[in-house]
Amino acid sequence: AQRVTQPEKLLSVFKGAPVELKCNYSYSGSPELFWYVQYSRQRLQLLLRHISRESIKGFTADLNKGETSFHLKKPFAQEEDSAMYYCALGDAGGTSYGKLTFGQGTILTVHP
Amino acid sequence: NAGVTQTPKFQVLKTGQSMTLQCAQDMNHEYMSWYRQDPGMGLRLIHYSVGAGITDQGEVPNGYNVSRSTTEDFPLRLLSAAPSQTSVYFCASNHGRSGSNEQFFGPGTRLTVL
Numbered sequence: 451a452q453r454v455t456q457p458e459k460l461l462s463v464f465k466g467a468p469v470e471l472k473c474n475y476s477y478s479g480s481p482e483l484f485w486y487v488q489y490s491r492q493r494l495q496l497l498l499r500h501i502s503r504e505s506i507k508g509f510t511a512d513l514n515k516g517e518t519s520f521h522l523k524k525p526f527a528q529e530e531d532s533a534m535y536y537c538a539l540g541d542a543g544g545t546s547y548g549k550l551t552f553g554q555g556t557i558l559t560v561h562p
Numbered sequence: 563n564a565g566v567t568q569t570p571k572f573q574v575l576k577t578g579q580s581m582t583l584q585c586a587q588d589m590n591h592e593y594m595s596w597y598r599q600d601p602g603m604g605l606r607l608i609h610y611s612v613g614a615g616i617t618d619q620g621e622v623p624n625g626y627n628v629s630r631s632t633t634e635d636f637p638l639r640l641l642s643a644a645p646s647q648t649s650v651y652f653c654a655s656n657h658g659r660s661g662s663n664e665q666f667f668g669p670g671t672r673l674t675v676l
Contacts (some may be wrong), residue, residue: 459602482663493668494605494652501662536604540663547612548593548656548663549620552604 454539456553463527464561468480471522471556473511473559482542483513483520484550488534497535498522501542507531529561534558563574565587566668574674575643583638583671585653592658594636595620596628598649599670605652611636612658643675 463469469546475481485497498506500520501511505533511522533556538550569584595610597620607620611630611656619658625647627639635656650672654665 454604456604484664486667493669494665496664499662499664538605538665542663546663547610548654548658548665549595549610550605550663550665551606552597552606554602554604 452539452551453477453558454537454551454553455557456537458462458556459554460557462559462561464528469524469531469537469558469560471526471535471537471558472552473520473522474540475518475537476522477518477539477541480530480542481515482540483511484509484538484540485520486536486552487536489537490531490533493540494536529560529562532558532560550552565589566653566655566666568668568671570671572671573674575640576629576676577622577643577645580603581640581643581649583640583653585636585638585668587630587636587653587666588634589655589657589666591655591666592633592635593652593656595603595656596636597652597654597668598622600649605613606630608638608651613621626660639650640673645675647673648675649673 472522483500486494486499596608597605607629611617653668
């Protein structure tokens with residue numbers, strides 16, 4: 451069975467402060483990890499995936515297989531980062547047929 | 563490309579009524595999925611399809627039916643609506659060819675069952 455845990459339901463920071471959204475996963479296969487973001491009343495959109503190792507909107511995330519974590523980080527939060535963030539897990543070998551297992555989500559609020 | 567589209571945006575039903583949530587994609591994606599989003603629960607998979615004519619159950623399939631007669635469309639049917647089905651429903655698609663599991667999501671349908 452695969453599982454994704456996001457331990458923080460709510461996270462509040464001030465503008466300019468560093469932010470880290472935690473994500474831990476449990477999976478016996480080869481994982482493919484994603485971060486999705488959902489701005490107020492909008493559809494989910496892909497923010498990052500671990501295989502691309504890129505930085506989007508100043509966010510980065512590194513897959514740590516030893517700690518089974520994929521934490522999302524940004525050194526200087528902006529008000530426009532306020533949103534719901536979901537960590538999601540698929541199988542890198544393609545056996546999950548595009549299905550993803552999502553964490554519970556973390557609502558990030560960045561105060562001015 | 564419109565991407566993934568869903569109709570309706572909002573719907574209110576009475577307990578026991580049935581309805582179909584529509585989902586279409588114009589990206590020629592093989593894989594399509596339905597998720598429901600509930601506070602504190604994240605997104606949970608209801609049903610998915612790996613191609614026309616092939617569907618399977620996800621984590622929370624009870625009370626829902628799906629069919630996939632074309633590559634483009636993947637409707638979700640609520641057979642007899644219950645208040646526990648009040649949720650936001652997202653349809654998603656994935657091309658399935660590169661091996662990536664990246665999902666492309668529709669705008670969602672907000673359903674209230676009274």
